[in-house]
Amino acid sequence: MTDQSVRIKICGLQDAPTALAAAKAGADAIGLVFAPSRRRVTPERAREICQALPPLVTRVGVFVDSPADEVRQIADFCGLDSIQLHGQESPGYCRQLSLRCIKAIPARDRVTLERANDYPVSAILVDTFIPGSIGGSGQTFHWQLLEGLSLKAPLILAGGLHPGNVGRAVALVRPYGVDVSSGVEVNGQKDRVLMKAFIQRVREVCVGAAG
Numbered sequence: 001m002t003d004q005s006v007r008i009k010i011c012g013l014q015d016a017p018t019a020l021a022a023a024k025a026g027a028d029a030i031g032l033v034f035a036p037s038r039r040r041v042t043p044e045r046a047r048e049i050c051q052a053l054p055p056l057v058t059r060v061g062v063f064v065d066s067p068a069d070e071v072r073q074i075a076d077f078c079g080l081d082s083i084q085l086h087g088q089e090s091p092g093y094c095r096q097l098s099l100r101c102i103k104a105i106p107a108r109d110r111v112t113l114e115r116a117n118d119y120p121v122s123a124i125l126v127d128t129f130i131p132g133s134i135g136g137s138g139q140t141f142h143w144q145l146l147e148g149l150s151l152k153a154p155l156i157l158a159g160g161l162h163p164g165n166v167g168r169a170v171a172l173v174r175p176y177g178v179d180v181s182s183g184v185e186v187n188g189q190k191d192r193v194l195m196k197a198f199i200q201r202v203r204e205v206c207v208g209a210a211g
């Protein structure tokens, strides 16, 4: 049976009105990218977005191999609830950060996925492995790679999800949460209709499985 309440994170928000639209559509969490990316936001813009959001929406900051002090400073300045680490950060780095962390792990092979259990984190986000690309690629991976994988932390599924495939993904993988960026964009911008459709599809599958 599918978990009735699969959490939904919409990543790569860049302005407060769009982030509010995501929250209003039912997103549980939003992601703000501080790493080099076309979706990158400044700490000032991220703070504005965080302050505009209702209290029960989780604000996640996405970083790639940033110095720990810089991450802590930005988290404090913006009021981030969780930190998503999308680079080569080690388990020790996560431990010394002393913040709620989500570690992104590339779905490269089974050995890589099993190493996720070395991380002292709140959740593991499994994303598509693409050589030379870090995140937000819009590409899926073979979800069967996750079959029988036993993770200590809750699993967030990412990589190429969109309203047309997220139902199948949730039914097959049964993750704690799903994460989307490219799949709810049109011409590189977040699209309110697609964000709504994505969230609605996840909710439909969850209610269908519970009923």
Ligand SMILES: O=C(O)c1ccccc1NCC(=O)[C@H](O)[C@H](O)COP(=O)(O)O
Pocket (backbone or CB within 6 Å): 011, 012, 031, 033, 035, 036, 037, 038, 039, 062, 064, 086, 127, 134, 135, 136, 137, 138, 139, 158, 159, 160, 161, 179, 180, 181, 182, 183
């Ligand atoms: O989204 C980015 O541009 C990005 C850049 C650098 C590191 C991480 C990034 N995104 C992290 C995410 O959580 C994305 O939502 C995740 O990779 C899935 O993206 P997509 O395949 O586009 O749905």
